[in-house]
Each structure stands twice: as structure tokens, then as C-alpha cells.
Amino acid sequence: MITPEQLCEKIEEIYHRKGKAVIAIDGRCGAGKSTLGAWLAEQFHARLFHMDDFYLQAHQRTPERYAEAGGNIDWERFTAEVLEHLDDPEGLTYHLFEHKGFTLGKAVHAARTDITVIEGSYSMRPELTPYYDLTVFLDIDPAKQQERIRRRNGEEVLQMFIQRWIPLEEKYFLELDVRNRCDHIMIINGSLEGSAEKRRTSEMTQLTEEFVTTLPKLGFGLMRLPRLEDGKTIDVEQTKKMVDAFLAAGMKYFDTAFVYEGSEDACRQALVDRYPRESYYLATKLNAGMPGLTEETAKQEFYTSLERTGAQYFDFYLLHAIGKGNIDKYNNWDIWGFAQEQKAKGLIKHVGFSFHDTAEMLDEVLTAHPEAEFVQLQINYADWESNSVQSRLCYEVCRKHNKPVVVMEPVKGGMLANPPAPVKEIFNQADPHASPASWAIRFVASKPGILVVLSGMSNLAQMEDNLSYMKDFKPLSEAEADTVKKAQDALTSIPSIPCTGCRYCVAGCPMQINIPSIFSAMNTNLVFQNKERAQGSYNMATRGDHGKASACIKCGACEAQCPQHLQIRDLLEQAAEMFGE
Numbered sequence: 072m073i074t075p076e077q078l079c080e081k082i083e084e085i086y087h088r089k090g091k092a093v094i095a096i097d098g099r100c101g102a103g104k105s106t107l108g109a110w111l112a113e114q115f116h117a118r119l120f121h122m123d124d125f126y127l128q129a130h131q132r133t134p135e136r137y138a139e140a141g142g143n144i145d146w147e148r149f150t151a152e153v154l155e156h157l158d159d160p161e162g163l164t165y166h167l168f169e170h171k172g173f174t175l176g177k178a179v180h181a182a183r184t185d186i187t188v189i190e191g192s193y194s195m196r197p198e199l200t201p202y203y204d205l206t207v208f209l210d211i212d213p214a215k216q217q218e219r220i221r222r223r224n225g226e227e228v229l230q231m232f233i234q235r236w237i238p239l240e241e242k243y244f245l246e247l248d249v250r251n252r253c254d255h256i257m258i259i260n261g262s263l264e265g266s267a268e269k270r271r272t273s274e275m276t277q278l279t280e281e282f283v284t285t286l287p288k289l290g291f292g293l294m295r296l297p298r299l300e301d302g303k304t305i306d307v308e309q310t311k312k313m314v315d316a317f318l319a320a321g322m323k324y325f326d327t328a329f330v331y332e333g334s335e336d337a338c339r340q341a342l343v344d345r346y347p348r349e350s351y352y353l354a355t356k357l358n359a360g361m362p363g364l365t366e367e368t369a370k371q372e373f374y375t376s377l378e379r380t381g382a383q384y385f386d387f388y389l390l391h392a393i394g395k396g397n398i399d400k401y402n403n404w405d406i407w408g409f410a411q412e413q414k415a416k417g418l419i420k421h422v423g424f425s426f427h428d429t430a431e432m433l434d435e436v437l438t439a440h441p442e443a444e445f446v447q448l449q450i451n452y453a454d455w456e457s458n459s460v461q462s463r464l465c466y467e468v469c470r471k472h473n474k475p476v477v478v479m480e481p482v483k484g485g486m487l488a489n490p491p492a493p494v495k496e497i498f499n500q501a502d503p504h505a506s507p508a509s510w511a512i513r514f515v516a517s518k519p520g521i522l523v524v525l526s527g528m529s530n531l532a533q534m535e536d537n538l539s540y541m542k543d544f545k546p547l548s549e550a551e552a553d554t555v556k557k558a559q560d561a562l563t564s565i566p567s568i569p570c571t572g573c574r575y576c577v578a579g580c581p582m583q584i585n586i587p588s589i590f591s592a593m594n595t596n597l598v599f600q601n602k603e604r605a606q607g608s609y610n611m612a613t614r615g616d617h618g619k620a621s622a623c624i625k626c627g628a629c630e631a632q633c634p635q636h637l638q639i640r641d642l643l644e645q646a647a648e649m650f651g652e
């Protein structure tokens with residue numbers, strides 16, 4: 072026997088594990104199935120389906136069908152219209168049953184919810200149970216059953232129940248062993264009201280569409296905070312002024328990470344210690360991919376972040392920079408489950424991840440982890456069609472999985488704030504007063520399904536510029552979108568190395584040279600003339616076991632694999648020169 076409160080706890084457990092739950096309630100007529108279904112639906116903001124809406128239509132009511140245990144329900148239609156579409160992001164449409172004439176009634180739409188409740192006799196037909204996460208059998212003493220039906224429907228209807236409907240139900244329960252096949256048995260005595268505290272559904276449900284559309288679209292990225300003259304220490308006083316301006320403009324979302332040196336501490340001083348906790352949203356990240364970590368030290372990052380920020384809980388918590396190189400750690404150490412545990416304790420409101428790899432891999436990760444509520448992606452107009460970053464493709468994967476997107480690098484690490492001259496000219500002609508950064512940020516913020524666009528602001532002037540167009544954000548008009556398209560074309564026409572990032576060349580290189588990443592660093596210099604950033608990318612690409620460009624022994628194995636027929640050996644010579652080897 073299970074109590075209503077225990078049942079709610081079971082549902083919460085499933086939800087926290089899977090990010091969704093389907094509950095079926097079967098049992099004897101008069102036992103309170105519809106009452107329990109409605110109560111659960113209210114507790115969890117769930118959608119509710121009644122098996123009564125799937126009675127047989129006139130032409131299906133044959134003696135053979137009624138002879139079948141539980142055959143008096145159109146389980147085939149219930150499967151086709153409802154169960155097979157439970158995960159459809161746009162919800163599902165099914166038909167009500169019209170008792171008059173035993174026909175199909177009007178079609179109704181049920182929006183997608185994370186919790187689904189199905190109530191009614193015959194919901195435990197074996198064909199239906201694979202779709203369920205939890206099943207309940209509602210029982211009732213026969214005398215009480217008759218008394219309830221009499222009270223509810225009158226004496227005449229009670230006699231119909233006794234002669235026809237109760238025997239049919241009993242045959243179904245017996246032949247299909249329904250009571251024993253249910254996970255839990257429950258008896259409802261008295262009213263359900265007040266017997267369980269209201270679920271904290273706002274915390275349980277995943278990010279709602281309303282939340283996503285109404286959240287102010289500029290987020291304060293705390294990775295590139297202003298520094299004092301020593302170039303190292305964060306300028307907390309200037310950071311405080313930036314935080315004040317940001318919140319005063321109505322913005323709410325702050326993004327830091329365990330690995331952003333000094334950032335979580337500065338966040339505490341400039342934000343957490345100075346503003347009511349509920350007046351902002353704070354995101355931070357756990358990075359399991361750093362060298363030298365163990366499962367224990369990786370998980371410890373969460374507690375350290377809590378302590379450093381003093382935030383008590385995180386509104387958004389991310390598994391940091393997921394890609395092929397580190398996904399095994401997140402999986403093997405079950406960082407996913409760890410984050411859900413913290414969420415169940417109320418220490419995290421929403422769990423997601425930031426991602427740096429192919430759209431194909433992103434699709435796999437989101438399929439394996441439907442509990443992830445949002446994804447942080449590098450999206451900007453320069454990388455939109457990039458073969459290596461795959462901004463557009465990754466964004467489309469998130470849309471397919473109905474996951475809101477947090478945008479990082481909308482200005483491509485600052486490069487689009489000072490784009491190449493032909494791009495600047497296009498923007499200037501369209502609007503001489505708008506900064507290049509404003510075009511970049513508005514481009515991404517205008518896309519549907521964007522939760523927030525992070526801008527890693529480094530001084531008050533950048534903050535003020537961002538706020539000037541994001542405070543009363545207006546999506547790009549059609550003409551403005553055309554302007555950005557022209558800018559994208561202008562960028563593409565600047566000569567660069569046409570490497571598609573396919574990486575076919577990498578596996579056979581005896582010197583383990585990270586060829587496509589070196590070419591990407593060269594392109595940063597060629598297209599944006601940003602030597603400093605290019606050098607940083609080159610240093611990253613040649614870390615650890617990866618050979619430098621000058622390590623190439625000119626064996627040619629890579630060129631034999633390159634579908635673009637690039638003269639890789641010559642290009643690596645140019646790279647060695649460009650990066651001063």
C-alpha cells in the first residue's frame with residue numbers, strides 16, 4: 072500500500088532521474104481513479120488523459136472484441152494518438168469520445184508536459200504498459216464500491232454496473248493479473264486535499280516556454296572581468312559598477328564557472344553579497360575534463376563553487392565544455408546523476424551543459440540525456456556556417472530536442488566588435504550609429520528558443536554599449552537580417568584556408584599535429600588580423616602531445632587523406648613562420 076504523499080515522492084524521484092514521468096492509474100470503478108488523476112495533474116502541472124475518451128466506436132463493438140479481456144477499450148487509438156507522441160515538443164492532438172452515437176468527438180490539443188497522468192480502467196493492457204514509468208492500482212471494498220456508485224450515479228446506473236461493467240472489469244483484472252502487475256496499490260479514504268503538500272512544480276518542471284521568452288536576453292558573462300594594473304587581479308570595484316548597471320537595466324542572468332580564475336569569488340563580492348538572492352539568476356559550471364581530476368575532486372568543484380559564490384543554490388548549473396575529448400569522464404563518473412541529485416536537494420534549479428563539438432555528437436548527447444534542460448553553444452554570425460564550430464547545425468539540433476539555448480561567444484571573443492574593414496563598412500552603411508558588436512549580439516538574440524546571450528564584458532563602457540540596444544531589445548528586422556547576411560558573405564570572401572575541419576588528416580600523422588586547429592588559428596589571423604587571439608588558439612592546438620607546425624616531417628600522409636586537396640605541408644611551413652617558430 073502506498074499513500075498519496077509517497078506516490079508523489081516516487082514521481083519526483085523518476086522525474087529527477089529521467090526529466091519526465093508517465094503515470095498510469097488503473098483499478099476498480101468507484102475507487103477514485105479520476106479523483107487521484109486530477110489531483111496528481113494539479114500537483115505536478117501534468118497533462119491528464121482519461122481512458123474513457125477511448126471507448127470503442129460503434130463499428131468496433133463486436134462480440135469477439137468484448138470477449139477479449141480488456142477488449143472494450145480502443146487501446147490501438149490510444150497508442151497511436153497519445154502514447155506514441157508523448158515526447159513530441161509541439162504536444163499532441165487526440166479525439167474525445169462521443170457517447171451519443173459512439174463516434175469520435177472533437178479533436179483536442181494537449182501541450183507537452185514533463186509529467187503525464189493516465190487514468191482509467193483498462194490502462195494496464197499489456198500493449199500500453201511499456202510506455203509507463205509508474206503504475207498504480209486503486210482498490211476498494213465491494214460494499215463501499217456499490218455505495219459510492221449509487222451516490223454518484225443513482226440506483227438505476229448502479230444496477231447496470233453490477234450486471235455489466237463490474238463483471239467486465241473483474242474479468243480483465245483477473246485474466247490480465249492487473250492488480251499484481253501494478254507497481255503500487257492504493258486505497259483512497261476521504262479527500263485528497265491537504266494530504267500532501269503542494270509540489271514545488273515551478274522548480275520541478277523544466278524551463279517553460281514562457282520563462283524562455285520573457286527572460287531579458289542579455290547575460291553577463293563573468294569570464295573576462297576587468298583587471299587591475301597587474302593584469303591579474305579582478306577589479307572588483309569596477310565589476311560592482313557593471314553589476315549595478317546590468318541589474319538596473321532589468322537584466323538578470325550571470326554566468327561564471329569553476330575554472331574562470333577569480334570569477335566566482337568576484338561574483339560573490341560584486342553580486343551575491345550586495346543583492347537579494349531572488350533578484351538575479353546565477354549560472355556556474357563543473358569541469359570534469361581538466362587534467363589530473365578524479366571523480367571525487369571533479370564533484371568537489373560543485374561544493375567549492377557554492378562556497379566561493381556564497382549563492383546558496385545555483386539557478387543554472389552546467390557540465391562544462393562537453394566534447395569527444397571529455398564526455399567519458401562526465402559519463403563514467405556520472406556527473407549527470409550527481410547534478411540531478413543536487414537538483415533534488417534544491418541546490419540546483421536547472422541542469423544543462425555547454426558544448427564544443429559536432430552537431431551529430433550533440434544529437435547523441437541530448438538523446439542520451441533528455442534530462443538536460445538547456446544547452447550553451449558558441450553561436451555568432453561568423454561561425455554560423457562554420458564547418459568546425461557548426462553553430463547553425465548545433466542550434467538546429469537543440470531546436471529538434473526542444474532545448475533552450477544559452478549563447479556564448481556571440482562576438483567571437485571580441486573579434487566581431489572590431490571586424491575586418493569590408494564588414495565594418497556594410498554595418499556602417501546600414502546604421503552608422505550601431506556598433507559592430509550590437510549587430511553580432513542582436514543577430515543571435517533574434518533567433519527563436521534563445522534563453523539568453525552571454526556577453527563577456529570587460530569594462531563599464533562595453534556594458535553600457537550592450538545595454539543601449541539590449542535593454543529594450545528588438546529582434547532584427549528583415550532588412551537588418553539581410554545586412555548581417557551581407558556581412559557573413561563579406562567575411563567568407565576574405566581569403567583563408569578552406570579547411571572544412573573534417574579531421575581525416577589527423578589520425579595518420581606520426582607527429583600528432585592538430586592540423587585543422589592550426590589552420591583555424593591561421594584563419595583567425597588571416598581574416599580578423601587578430602594575431603593575439605590566433606596565437607592563443609595556436610598554443611592551445613599544440614599543447615601536450617600535439618606536435619607544433621615545425622614538427623612536420625613532410626611524410627605527406629595527411630595530404631593523401633585531405634578531400635580538399637590542401638597542400639598541408641606548405642601551409643604548416645607558413646604556420647610555423649606566422650607563429651614564430
Ligand code: SF4
Pocket residue numbers: 579580581582583584586622623624625626627628629630639640643
Ligand atoms: S606531412 Fe607533416 S602533418 Fe602531414 S602527416 Fe606527415 S608529419 Fe603529419
Ligand code: SF4
Pocket residue numbers: 569570571572573574575576577586587632633634635636637639
Ligand atoms: S583533411 Fe583537409 S580539410 Fe579535413 S581537416 Fe585535414 S586539412 Fe582540413
